[in-house]
Amino acid sequence: MHVPIDRKGNVMTAERQVLAVLDEVYAAWAANAADAFVAPYDEVATAILPGAFLPNCEAIRTTMATVFAGELKGSKAVHEVQDVRFVGTDAAIVVGKGAVVPSGQADPDPASRSLETWVLSRRGGAWRIAAFHNCAA
Numbered sequence: 001m002h003v004p005i006d007r008k009g010n011v012m013t014a015e016r017q018v019l020a021v022l023d024e025v026y027a028a029w030a031a032n033a034a035d036a037f038v039a040p041y042d043e044v045a046t047a048i049l050p051g052a053f054l055p056n057c058e059a060i061r062t063t064m065a066t067v068f069a070g071e072l073k074g075s076k077a078v079h080e081v082q083d084v085r086f087v088g089t090d091a092a093i094v095v096g097k098g099a100v101v102p103s104g105q106a107d108p109d110p111a112s113r114s115l116e117t118w119v120l121s122r123r124g125g126a127w128r129i130a131a132f133h134n135c136a137a
Helices: 015-028 034-036 056-067
Strands: 041-049 052-054 076-086 093-099 115-124 124-135
Touching: 015 034, 015 041, 015 076, 015 093, 015 115, 041 056, 052 056, 052 124, 093 124
Parallel strands: 041 124
Antiparallel strands: 041 052, 076 093, 093 115, 115 124
8 A cells, every 4th residue: 555755754634634635736826737737636536616517527727827917817716724634535625715916916806805615526546636615795
């Protein structure tokens, strides 16, 4: 059995493993890298954004590539985890608050504040994003 270890050599708890997946997503956003953004998503993952349903990983990638090249170019997203719950041993639900920091700004745009729900599943020892939903906070 593979035991995940962090960069400091510590064994990672299941919660830390799940949160590391989200850290990867937010790092990719900061780099405005759509391919890296969807790397931890399951192929059949879904995303619900205000006014949009993205039915699979490719739709998520295409949407993020478009916004990273346009209205969100140079932006980064910030998030604050509110709750992590496990459903059995191989599914997790993460609830948080998020916002977008526009390019050249230090603080989030108040109009971008959102509530987020992430659903992750573990397959073959790796946590993957199965679904994402956000709505205005």
